Amino acid sequence: MNHLAAIQVIIPLLCAPLCMLLRWRTGAWLIATLATWATFGVSLVLARTVILNGAITYDMGGWPAPWGISYHVDILSAFVVLIVSGVAALTLAFAYKSVQREIRPESLRAFYALLLICLAGLLGIALTGDAFNIYVFLEISSLSAYALIGMGQRRRALRAAFQYLIMGTIGATFILIGIGLLYSLTGTLNIQDLASRVEMIPTSTYGNHTLITAFAFLTVGLSLKLALFPLHLWLPNAYTYAPSVVTIFLAATATKVAVYMLLRFSFCILGQRFVFEQLTLGNILLLPSLAAILVASLVAIFQYDIKRMLAYSSIAQIGYMTLGISLNSHAGLSAGILHMFNHALMKGALFMVMGAVAYRTGSVYLSDFRGLGRRMPWTMAAFVFGGLSLMGVPLTAGFISKWILLQATLEAGWWPVTAIILLGSLLAVIYIWRVVETAYFNPRHEIEHGTEEAPLSMLLPMWVLIGANIYFGIDTSIPLHMAERAATILMSGGTL
Amino acid sequence: MNIGAHYNYWVAIFLMMTGFYVVITHGNLIKKLIGLNLFTTSVFILYISLAKVKGGTAPIIAPGIEVYSNPLPHVLILTAIVVGVATTAVGLALVLLIYDRYGTIEEDEIRLKDDSL
Numbered sequence: 001m002n003h004l005a006a007i008q009v010i011i012p013l014l015c016a017p018l019c020m021l022l023r024w025r026t027g028a029w030l031i032a033t034l035a036t037w038a039t040f041g042v043s044l045v046l047a048r049t050v051i052l053n054g055a056i057t058y059d060m061g062g063w064p065a066p067w068g069i070s071y072h073v074d075i076l077s078a079f080v081v082l083i084v085s086g087v088a089a090l091t092l093a094f095a096y097k098s099v100q101r102e103i104r105p106e107s108l109r110a111f112y113a114l115l116l117i118c119l120a121g122l123l124g125i126a127l128t129g130d131a132f133n134i135y136v137f138l139e140i141s142s143l144s145a146y147a148l149i150g151m152g153q154r155r156r157a158l159r160a161a162f163q164y165l166i167m168g169t170i171g172a173t174f175i176l177i178g179i180g181l182l183y184s185l186t187g188t189l190n191i192q193d194l195a196s197r198v199e200m201i202p203t204s205t206y207g208n209h210t211l212i213t214a215f216a217f218l219t220v221g222l223s224l225k226l227a228l229f230p231l232h233l234w235l236p237n238a239y240t241y242a243p244s245v246v247t248i249f250l251a252a253t254a255t256k257v258a259v260y261m262l263l264r265f266s267f268c269i270l271g272q273r274f275v276f277e278q279l280t281l282g283n284i285l286l287l288p289s290l291a292a293i294l295v296a297s298l299v300a301i302f303q304y305d306i307k308r309m310l311a312y313s314s315i316a317q318i319g320y321m322t323l324g325i326s327l328n329s330h331a332g333l334s335a336g337i338l339h340m341f342n343h344a345l346m347k348g349a350l351f352m353v354m355g356a357v358a359y360r361t362g363s364v365y366l367s368d369f370r371g372l373g374r375r376m377p378w379t380m381a382a383f384v385f386g387g388l389s390l391m392g393v394p395l396t397a398g399f400i401s402k403w404i405l406l407q408a409t410l411e412a413g414w415w416p417v418t419a420i421i422l423l424g425s426l427l428a429v430i431y432i433w434r435v436v437e438t439a440y441f442n443p444r445h446e447i448e449h450g451t452e453e454a455p456l457s458m459l460l461p462m463w464v465l466i467g468a469n470i471y472f473g474i475d476t477s478i479p480l481h482m483a484e485r486a487a488t489i490l491m492s493g494g495t496l
Numbered sequence: 497m498n499i500g501a502h503y504n505y506w507v508a509i510f511l512m513m514t515g516f517y518v519v520i521t522h523g524n525l526i527k528k529l530i531g532l533n534l535f536t537t538s539v540f541i542l543y544i545s546l547a548k549v550k551g552g553t554a555p556i557i558a559p560g561i562e563v564y565s566n567p568l569p570h571v572l573i574l575t576a577i578v579v580g581v582a583t584t585a586v587g588l589a590l591v592l593l594i595y596d597r598y599g600t601i602e603e604d605e606i607r608l609k610d611d612s613l
Contacts, residue, residue, distance in 0.1 A: 132572055139579045146586050155597040156610055162590045166519060166528060169583050173536050176576060180539070183569070184546040 004049070005058040005071040008042050008081065009124045011035050016116040025108045029099070032112040033092040036119065040089040043081045050078040051482070057129065065129075065190050072129030072191065076486035079337065079479075080126040080260045083344045087252040088119050090348065090461040095245045097455050098355045102153055102243045111151060115249065118144040122257045131179045131189045131269070134261060135172065138225070141257070142168045145250060149242040160237035167224055167234040174221030175261075181214035182269070194269045195493060211270070215279055218265050226258030228285075228322060229292035232315045239311035244355030247307065251314055252348040256340040259321050263337075266325075267490040276328045285326035290420050292319030297427035301434070306364045307354050309431055310347065313390065316424060317343045323417070324405055331408035333487035334480070339401035341479045342389070345472065346398055349386040349465035353379055356454035356462065369435055371444030379454050380439045382462050387432035389469045392425050396473040400480065504545045511538035523603040525594065529587045536580045543569040543576070 015035035019028040050056060055074040059065060073081075092115070103111050121141025125134055146168065150161035183189055185208070186197040201208050220231075227235040235255075239247050266275045275281045293316050300312035317339070324336025354364050356379045361368045373380045389396035392403075402425065409418045453459070472479055511534055518531025547569035555567040591601055598606050 132575075136575060136579070139583070143579075143582055143586055146590070150590055150593065155594075158590055158594045158597065159606060159610070162525060162587065162594065165583070165587050165590065166532060169532055169536065170516075170519070173539055176539055177542065180543050180546060180569070180572075183572075 002058065004042055004046050005056055005073050005127050006060065008039055008046065008085075008127060009120050011039050011042070012116040012120040012123070016113040016120070019109050019113040019116065022109065025105065028109040028112045029092070029096050032095075032116055033089075035116055036085065036088040036092045039085040039119070039123065043078070043085040046073060047078040047082050047482070050075050051485075066188060066193060069128065069130045069133050070190065071127050073127055074486075074489055075482055076260065076263065076337070076489060077126045079341070079482045079486055080257060081123055083256055083341055084119065084122050084126065084253045087344050087348050088115075088249060090464060091245060091249045091252075094248065094352055094355065094458055094461040097457055098244050098359055101359055102245075103151055107151065111148070111243075114144045114148050115246075117141075118148065118249070122253055125257050126260055129191050131182065131191055131194060133189075134264075135176050135179055138175065138261070139172055141254070142172060142225075145246075145254060148246045148250075149238050151246070152241040152243050154241055156237070157241035157243075160234075160241045164234040164238045167231075171221045171224030171231075174217045174224070176221075178214045178216075178218035178221060178265075181210050181217065185210045185214070191264070191268055195271065198269060198274070199271055199493075211274070212279065215266075215270055215275065218270075219262075219281070219284070222258060222262045222265065223288075226255050226262060226322075227315055227318055229288040229295065229315065229319065232292070232296070232318075235315060236308055236311045239314065240305055240308040244351070244358050247311075248348055248351040248355060251311070251351050252344040255314065255318055256344060259318070259325075259336070259340055262322075263325065263333075263490060268493065271493055272328070272491065282326045282328045285322045286417075289319040289323040289326055290417065292316055293323070293420060293424040294427075297424050297431070300431045301427065303431075304366045306357075306366060306369070306435055307351070309435075310350055310354065313428065313431065314343075314347060316428075317347070317390075320402070320405060320421070320424075323421070324408065327408050327412055327414075329408055329412060330484075330487050330491055331404060331411055333490055334484045335401055335405035335408050337486050338404060338476075338479055338483040341483070342397040342401045342469075342472065345465055345469050346386050346389040346396075349382060349462055349469060350390065352458065352462040352465065353383045353386065356458045359454060359458065360452065366434065366438055369438045370442045371439070373436075373440035375444070376453050378459050379462070380436075382459075382466050383439070384436055385466045385469060387428075387436065389473070390432060391428045394473070395470065397469045397476070399473055400476045404480075502545075504541060508538045508542040508545065511535075511541065525591045525601040525603065526588075528603075529584060529591065532587070533580065533584060536576070536583070540573045540576060540580075543573045 012035050015031050019031050022028055050073055058071040060069045099111060118141045121137045124137030128134055146161050146165045149164060150158050182194060186194055188194055188197060201211060224231045239251055266281055296312045296315035300309045303309035321336045321339050324332045358364050389398035392398040406418055406421055515531045515534030519528050522528055547566040549563055549565050552563040552565040553561055555564040595601050598609055600606060
């Protein structure tokens, strides 16, 4: 029981080379699937333990905290781990056919191995209690993500991967500088240690220069990683040209983990008082978040590649999460954290629809959707429900987080912000409707090339996610409870 | 404050800005990677500089010596160097593949080829 936190990372990390060693291609998929389901199972147990008994601290290799690396799992970590491993498990179930079609057979095993390494990195970020370890896991997940994106069928995937590599490395290096400056100031890398020592730094009227510089580097680096509005340029290309399965996985997990890092660094290490009152992170995040919601949604309306449209919509949705953080209130934080979960559910489902359509028609341009409402009824129905959740229609998961966010803005008295959130939802209605209209009301005019419903192995995980969207839209008690408790922990500086 | 006393930090900043400038301005993908390498290497120097303790020697226990430099940043930077090597390797692999499929590694020409489709 005590080793759960370590096992979580070790399972995918050990199964990755196993995938490579096996000569049998289906075997690679089987191992990867089993590994992800195992991590999902572990994350469920972990979440349960943390909810019932409070945070778990695990010393790697038995070395106590200031010397060794310790894993610290509080409710926020458990929540993020649950999202990441859950999405990974469903993605792998979905992957079998899609990957067979989109990835060259000789690189199949490498593909699954990379996917597992990426998963291990993302889980590691959420679980570790050591600042430098976060950087290492971040690079593990990013490097495998670059390679995965580069495996896309079209040659533009390579360019997208290279662009992401450049921007991702700059972001990660900024984070590295930030961590280095924090270390020079405090002499420790353990997150809890860091927090207590940063708190002891005397604050003059101008603040401590090293601390401010560290904050600046960390914020910019993390914003690059989470694709905050002006720093989002790598995201649309990467999501559009990556293989379908990679897009599903990264869209639902990678940016969420970056948001988690932002929360961890600003609330648990630098401290809410310093970050929000002295350096006004709230104001720094507010404008980019609002710009993301408006501009990215507007741009999404004019996209003809629907995968690209959803990528822009992702940028807008990240705007909602950072907006929740910028409110600097308990309700705002809960909304932001809950939206991480709900966004993973809806974007996972929507990108799975893209994967299924790409599997049957070969591409996902708007014109490919003509008449699909009749030819792929289940897939398009999933798109409709996922789209409803994206807009935030009541009885879907998307509604809950937007509702709490709206309440939080009203609580803060930010009327214009409330209006912008609603406007963003309206824009979502427009871009989702374009696709729905084409699918249901435009007949296929060219010669029909026998498009039929997607295979069951794709429909099943897709509908599990849609089911989750609806279930958590009606009974949201579990994720909401976790998000609220995570927000409480963050507001108190991560000490609970 | 004596500005010259911390010249190693100035070196780090200079290298970092040079690397950053190269990444932004150059269209050749290999040159971009070289710039990226300069950029990350500057951080190594920053970390090593942080480790220096005034009057301290190499962190090896020896009789008569009481002040040592901090060895931890050195260890951290070993990890960061490995990460840098891996990044460069992935980057170069991507450049090779790009050259394979586009026939060029100049960003402008790649963009032209993509747009002309």
